[in-house]
Amino acid sequence: MNAYILGIDMGGTKSAAIVGSMTGEIITRVSGVTPAQEGSDAIVPFLINLGRQAKAQARVELTGIGISAGAPAEARRGLVFEAPNLPGWPPDGIPLATIFAEAFGIPAALENDADATALAEWHFGAGQGTKTMAFLTVGTGIGAGLILDGKLHRGATGAGGxxxxxxxxxxxxxxxxxxxxxxxxxxxxxxxxxxxIENGFTGEATGPAVVAAARAGDTAALAALETAGTMLGRGLATLCMLLNPERIVLGTLAVHAADLLMPPLQREITARTWSRLRENLQIVPAALGDRAQDLAALCVYLQRFPPQENAGTETFGM
Ligand SMILES: [Zn+2]
Known part of the structure; x- marks a missing residue:
């Protein structure tokens, strides 16, 4: 028996609704430009409409909804709050999970997108088989999600990790x-x-342009990547001392510029952690690429409502 999930990926630029199976097979995907500047009064109906379109195209029965929110979120109550790139939300947030559950008549769960992507990499990607894993996406910001002893770690107020x-x-x-x-x-x-740029770089002011210039030998770009890798290593060394992860999964910039970032990163980790914490440590690139966001939304539902009836746990029951 296969059961299908509606996944909602709410982004500051684009959003998508997908229908996929419990095993990560995507059967329908509908996307649109998020009315980011128009506030929650426009965004909520836009997302529901995307979900209805995906449901109509998929023509399967849906068992639940997973929402991956590219904004501050409080998973336990299913709330989404205003973000700098998504202005015009009420101060107490919007109960997006409840709104979706009522609109579609099935259970809904919500996480912020970094936690959701950590779940996706853990379940379907580079974190498979681990019990303790950290995921970092190094892009416009640095988002992170932690899986500790087989569970997503949120912390006391949902801002952990x-x-x-x-x-x-x-x-x-x-x-x-x-x-x-x-x-x-x-x-x-x-x-x-x-x-x-502070180092004297004169090329196009984008991350990919800096990486390309560094590969071509631009000293200002190389120095900036050395700094970025060194600081990433410092942050990860703290993480290792605190959590002793089996695997650290790095996404986005760390995938595209691994050759430049990894040497200073590894050097810092070696200098700032005990060898016992590095014995089994693996630092690997994220594996899901552009499938990550779709699978992340599915995983939000899967971790909250595991397929087997072992209610009360948040581990995958598969
Ligand atoms: Zn900060």
Whole structure:
């Protein structure tokens, strides 16, 4: 018997609704440009409409809904809050999981997109088979999700695992989150670009352009990537000492620029962790590529409502 899930991937630029099976087979995908500047009053009906289109195209019975939200979210209550790129939401957030559950008449679960993608890599990608895994996406920001002892870790207020905002330089750069010296202020795509320009880089101000210039021998770009890799290594060293993960899965920039980031990253981890914590440690690129977001939405439902009837656990029952 195969059961199908409606997945909603809410992004600041584009959003998608997909229908897929419990084993990750995607049968329908509908996407559209998110009315990001029009507030939740426009975004919620837009997402429901995408979901209805996907359901109509798939022509299968749906058992539940998983929502991966590219905005601050509180998973336990299914709430989504305003983000800088998604303004115009009420201060108390929107109960998006409840709204979807009522609109479709089936259970719905919600996570922020970094946690959802961590679940997807753990279940279908580079984290398969591990019990303790950290996932970092190094892109516009640094998002992270932690799987600890076979469960997604959210923390007391749902904000656990924000590795991008570990201080890697106590008196360092100001981060857009308001703190000082965060990993994200050195190693995200925009930070990499900013540091390259400060170093004298004159090419196009994008992460991929800096990476390409570094490969061609541009010293300003190379120095910025050295800084990004070093700071990433510092952040991951703290993570290793704290959690002793089996595997760290790195996405986006870390996949595209692994040749440049990994040497300083590995050097820092070696310098700042005990050897016992590195014995079984694997640092690997994310494996799902552009399937990650779709599978992430499915996994949000799967981890909350495992296919076997072992209610009360959040592990996959498959
Ligand atoms: Zn920060």
């Amino acid at each position: 924000e590795i991008g905002h570990i201080a890697v330089e106590p008196e360092g750069r100001r981060c857009k989150c308001g703190l000082t010296g965060c990993l994200e202020a050195y190693s995200s795509g925009p930070s990499l670009t900013r540091i390259a």
